[in-house]
Amino acid sequence: MTRPNIRVVFGTDINGGLLPIPINTLSLVRRILRSDVTSPWRSRMKVQRLGLTLSMVFAVSTALVAAGSPAFAAHNDNNETTLWDDNAQCQAGLIEFIDYGEGAPGGGMNDDYFVVTDTCANGEGVRARVYVNGVLVGGSKYNGGGSGSSVIWDPAQIYANDVVKMEICAANGPQDYSGLPCDDRTFRSVDG
Structure with missing residues (x-):
């Protein structure tokens, strides 16, 4: 099993902090959903893999936005x-x-x-x-x-x-x- 390559570019938010922008998230979702489904187990695995991938993207995005607006600002x-x-x-x-x-x-x-x-x-x-x-x-x-x-x-x-x-x-x-x-x-x- 290969891990998906998630590329992220960074813009800036309104406070000047880094803002992650996943540039291939939609293509990754399409690739996971388009793969062959031969059993209900594989379908469930695809949903879990999609959920894990999206949660990782969300976690990285949230961490970077939080780091961009520190309390000492x-x-x-x-x-x-x-x-x-x-x-x-x-x-x-x-x-x-x-x-x-x-x-x-x-x-x-x-x-x-x-x-x-x-x-x-x-x-x-x-x-x-x-x-x-x-x-x-x-x-x-x-x-x-x-x-x-x-x-x-x-x-x-x-x-x-x-x-x-x-x-x-x-x-x-x-x-x-x-x-x-x-x-x-x-x-x-x-x-x-």
């Missing part, structure tokens, strides 16, 4: 802002918004989180605050772990079109609001 909303320490002449702190995708390393139920990093050995820590649509969420997060230390923080779920303001300030403790320098960045989330 959504917009990446990652963003960051830094704080500069003029006295120490170094970047004092960094707050990053991570649009992670599935999962939440920040420990929450959503796919977004913030990383608060102390990036300068200047004797001060950093404190971060996040505002979503003008409302302070999650209070504030202090990182006093020293230069190079990071804290993952998951204060809120960010949705499409939310306006997010990230603020990073130098601080000498979690409750220090003494007017040490701050910097902020505001951005609009595309897809949350």
